[in-house]
Amino acid sequence: EDQVTQSPEALRLQEGESSSLNCSYTVSGLRGLFWYRQDPGKGPEFLFTLYSAGEEKEKERLKATLTKKESFLHITAPKPEDSATYLCAVQAGRGNKLVFGAGTILRVKS
Amino acid sequence: GAGVSQTPSNKVTEKGKYVELRCDPISGHTALYWYRQSLGQGPEFLIYFQGTGAADDSGLPNDRFFAVRPEGSVSTLKIQRTERGDSAVYLCASSRPRDTQYFGPGTRLTVL
Numbered sequence: 001e002d003q004v005t006q007s008p009e010a011l012r013l014q015e016g017e018s019s020s021l022n023c024s025y026t027v028s029g030l031r032g033l034f035w036y037r038q039d040p041g042k043g044p045e046f047l048f049t050l051y052s053a054g055e056e057k058e059k060e061r062l063k064a065t066l067t068k069k070e071s072f073l074h075i076t077a078p079k080p081e082d083s084a085t086y087l088c089a090v091q092a093g094r095g096n097k098l099v100f101g102a103g104t105i106l107r108v109k110s
Numbered sequence: 111g112a113g114v115s116q117t118p119s120n121k122v123t124e125k126g127k128y129v130e131l132r133c134d135p136i137s138g139h140t141a142l143y144w145y146r147q148s149l150g151q152g153p154e155f156l157i158y159f160q161g162t163g164a165a166d167d168s169g170l171p172n173d174r175f176f177a178v179r180p181e182g183s184v185s186t187l188k189i190q191r192t193e194r195g196d197s198a199v200y201l202c203a204s205s206r207p208r209d210t211q212y213f214g215p216g217t218r219l220t221v222l
Contacts, residue, residue: 004152034210043114043201043213044153087152095166096141098211100152 002027002092006101013108016077021104023088024070033071035064036087044087078108114214116202122220123192131187131217135204142185143203143211144177153201192221
C-alpha cells in the first residue's frame with residue numbers, strides 16, 4: 001500500500017529563518033510527487049510536481065527536491081505570508097488518485 | 111479563468127438525513143475527483159471520474175456514498191443515512207487527463 005509520511009507535524013520559524021519540510025514515501029511505481037499549500041478554510045493550492053530522483057523545482061522562496069525515498073520542501077528566508085499547511089502527495093502505478101500525507105503546519109512569525 | 115467551484119460551502123444536517131454536494135470542474139477538464147479531509151489529516155481519495163464514468167471508486171467507504179457525473183461536467187456526491195463520522199470537508203478536484211489536479215474550496219459537512 002502506498003504511504004506518505006510528513007515531518008515535522010508543525011514548524012515555527014522566525015521571519016527570515018530558513019528551514020526544510022520532509023516528505024518520505026513508500027510506493028510501487030512512482031509517477032509523480034506533488035506539493036500543495038493549504039490555507040485555513042481553503043482547498044489545496046498546487047505548488048510543484050516532481051517526476052524523478054534528482055529533479056528540483058523553484059518558486060519564489062520555495063524549492064522542492066526529490067530522491068528515491070523522500071522529497072524536501074526548502075523555504076528560504078520565509079515571510080509571515082508563507083504560513084500555511086504544506087501537503088505532499090504521490091501518484092503511483094496505473095491509478096490517478098493522489099495519496100496524501102497528513103501535512104506540516106508552518107507558522108512564520110515577524 | 112474560473113477555478114473549481116463547490117456548493118454549498120457549508121452543510122449542517124441531522125444524523126440519518128440525505129445530503130448532496132455539488133462540484134463544478136474547470137472548463138475542459140475531463141477528469142474529476144472527490145476527496146474527504148478530516149481535521150488534521152490530508153485529503154483521502156473517494157472516487158475518480160473520467161468523462162461520465164467512474165473509473166475508480168475504490169475509496170468510497172461504504173454503499174451509503176454514491177457519486178454521479180451524468181454529462182461529463184458537473185458532479186454530485188450523494189450521502190444517504192448520514193452518520194456523525196461522515197463530518198468532514200469534502201474536496202473536489204479536476205484535471206486534464208493524467209495532469210495536475212486543481213482543487214476547489216471544499217464543502218464542510220457537519221452531521222449533528
